[in-house]
Amino acid sequence: MIEIKNITKRFPNTPVPVLKGIDLKIEDGDFVSLVGKSGSGKSTLLYIISTLDHPTEGEVIYDSQNLKDFEQEEIYQLRNHNIGFVFQFHYLLAELTAIENILLPARKAKEVEKRRGFAMELIRIVGLEGKEHRFPGELSGGEQQRLAIARALVMEPKYLFADEPTGNLDSVNGKIIMDLFKKFNEEKGTTIIYVTHDIDFAAMARRRINLVDGVLE
């Protein structure tokens, strides 16, 4: 479970805080969409929950352990083993093939061979079978994003964070991505928290959190 207590975030040279004393609990296996207008602070909240950003005030607690008490190395371990990220841009490494991109987190954990079979299964699940040795440049936008999802899931993380994962895709590809999220949430029990502007995609979540001017509605 992730618990967020009284999170406030201010940026330098900005008088108004982006997030104002947010309290939130995300249960294991939850499927949560974060919605709100541009500048409402939803992406900032996602990155704070996912350890990539730090709150100005407040606490983020992972399974009763405060992130403030984590050593840097423990944070890196947490990201590597328990957290998967999907961004609006796929952020695939152009020099690596599809399967090599998927196995990047496993490379950090020194589990490449152990995870190779699962990576191939993910390739099949995300519909890229036969394209595992292609480079990202040889794939379509939708395929690239599906590849990024496979990479985020290769370590079988407990949490998957996604920041506008369908933002750059057409509705068909967007639907495919959301279906994949749902599938992993239901079948693998992955806790999924995603930011979206799309009302339909937001509605696919089991729980919808609406942010208005830095506070939960």
Added chain:
Amino acid sequence: MMFLSIRQLMARKKQSLLILLGITIGSAAYVAISGMMLGFQTYILDQLVNNEAHIRISAREEILTAADMASYSEAAHVFWEIPPSGRKDSTRIEYPLGWFKKLDADKDVAAYSPQVVAQVIFTQNKITKVGRIIGSQYERQLKVTNIENYMKSGSFKDIGNSGNRLIMGTSLMELLGTRLQETILVSTGSAQPQMFKIVGTFETGIKTIDEGTAFVSLTDAQKLRNTPSEITDIAVKLFDPHHASIKAGLWKNSSRDKILSWQESSAAVLSVFKTQDIVRNSMTISIILVAGFGIYNILSILVNQKRRDVAILRSMGFSPKDIIKLFFNQGMILGFLGGAIGLILGFVICVIMSRIEVIPGRMSGPGNYMIISFDIIIYIKAFSIAIATAIISSIIPARAGGQLEPMEIIRSGGQ
């Protein structure tokens, strides 16, 4: 991170190859130029150190001054109409036995050879040539110098202890138009000329020695000068030739004889070597610097180009250290490969150069081939320079990469 570093390098083949080429040429140039210059220097140094004495003690040369003339007491009633002037040349070591005792007792002295060195005129029929003879006891002389290594015909021992036998440089023999076993006339100018039989020849490769020097026995030289039992020089060999300068300095404090270390007598040559070293190092550093800037530029551009990759890697749990390694490895691979290929290329160039025939006596070793040094230190230095360049030029951009914060990159849209 090595896997990813190699992949990124391979993705920019042209740039990587250009930098690799720069480091390769730099290392190869260092090896080749050093091999040539140090080969030449080692050969010349060997001759300077081992053909002559490490320290030469010779009869002092003093210039008479007005003050010297004033040393007579008034009681002596010495009055000069024209006071003596010019060089006060003893032409002999005043107290050789004292030197022999001192040298025998000195633990740093490996051997010494009393000598008579004199300027002479060699005459063969109507041909005359000015040169010098060195009279010595061959047993002692062979312990002091490696002249035996340069014998072209006969043995140094053939000068014997007497009997007017002579060994001369091949060039001198050619200039006199004489041959082995023939006799020539040797004169000091002040005493009666004497006949000497040529029993051997040598060739050191140093023109001034080969064209103007002959070796005879100590007794024969003393007879030629008409100065029996006198010596003009003592050639001293130390266990460590590099201490010659210090040792000579110490001896100078306690003697009025002229004492010269090989470093002092070869100062001009040594300063040429220093200049050569400066030129060699400057050239190599220039080439390597260009390659170093290449690495620096490419990695700096790469760090900027790969900001998105850094963000995603950090989000996957890769640490700033991993990111530093990612970029640093690339510089190191280029340095390591460039250095290694440069060493091989440099070695091949050296082997080719060592097979080039040159005019005898000019940078030539045995067999008249160019002298090339294959000293392992050259290769270690060349490789170290390549690696050091890679480290220095990689570390700054790599650290800049390590300091990139994923959130800053993501907020800026990954640009």
